[in-house]
Amino acid sequence: AQSVTQLGSHVSVSEGALVLLRCNYSSSVPPYLFWYVQYPNQGLQLLLKYTTGATLVKGINGFEAEFKKSETSFHLTKPSAHMSDAAEYFCAVTSNRDDKIIFGKGTRLHILP
Amino acid sequence: EPEVTQTPSHQVTQMGQEVILRCVPISNHLYFYWYRQILGQKVEFLVSFYNNEISEKSEIFDDQFSVERPDGSNFTLKIRSTKLEDSAMYFCASSGQGGSYEQYFGPGTRLTVT
Numbered sequence: 001a002q003s004v005t006q007l008g009s010h011v012s013v014s015e016g017a018l019v020l021l022r023c024n025y026s027s028s029v030p031p032y033l034f035w036y037v038q039y040p041n042q043g044l045q046l047l048l049k050y051t052t053g054a055t056l057v058k059g060i061n062g063f064e065a066e067f068k069k070s071e072t073s074f075h076l077t078k079p080s081a082h083m084s085d086a087a088e089y090f091c092a093v094t095s096n097r098d099d100k101i102i103f104g105k106g107t108r109l110h111i112l113p
Numbered sequence: 114e115p116e117v118t119q120t121p122s123h124q125v126t127q128m129g130q131e132v133i134l135r136c137v138p139i140s141n142h143l144y145f146y147w148y149r150q151i152l153g154q155k156v157e158f159l160v161s162f163y164n165n166e167i168s169e170k171s172e173i174f175d176d177q178f179s180v181e182r183p184d185g186s187n188f189t190l191k192i193r194s195t196k197l198e199d200s201a202m203y204f205c206a207s208s209g210q211g212g213s214y215e216q217y218f219g220p221g222t223r224l225t226v227t
Binding site: 034036042090105106 | 144146148154155156157158161163168169171204208215216217218219220221
């Protein structure tokens with residue numbers, strides 16, 4: 001069975017500061033990993049994904065994440081936070097065998113002026 | 114850019130009533146999904162659908178739930194007799210291929226059962 005753990009249900013950073021949202025996964029097969037963002041009252045938008053190949057993946061809006069198999073982690077980072085980054089972020093995992101996506105509980109990112 | 118659409122955006126119904134949530138997936142996609150998100154909680158998988166049949170369903174997807182692709186474009190989720198605990202945001206998603214490939218999510222339907 002697969003699972004995702006996101007550390008911190010709420011994270012606050014100052015505008016211009018580094019954003020780091022933590023995600024650890026559990027999977028008995030090679031995982032495929034995703035970060036989704038959800039703005040208030042909106043649906044889920046894919047930020048980035050890791051399937052195979054390069055372990056550092058870049059996404060939209062300046063976000064990137066690194067797949068670290070030894071640490072079973074897929075942390076999301078952005079060098080400089082912007083007010084518009086305030087949203088809920090979900091880490092998710094699936095596998096080549098299973099269709100369903102397993103989501104973490106989400107981390108709400110607050111940006112302080 | 115093609116997108117998944119869902120209607121209605123908000124549905125209010127009384128306990129025990131039937132509701133149908135509608136989704137129009139991206140036109141050339143073959144895999145279809147429903148997920149739900151109870152307020153303040155994580156997104157949970159309900160069911161996947163491929164080749165006109167259910168591929169997988171979760172424990173949540175009991176006999177009160179059904180899915181259908183009635184006309185080759187719409188993909189519906191029916192809840193036969195709604196309960197208070199069915200109140201949630203329901204997301205439809207579609208994918209060109211299964212497994213690791215990106216699922217595109219719709220904006221969701223907020224279902225409120227009173």
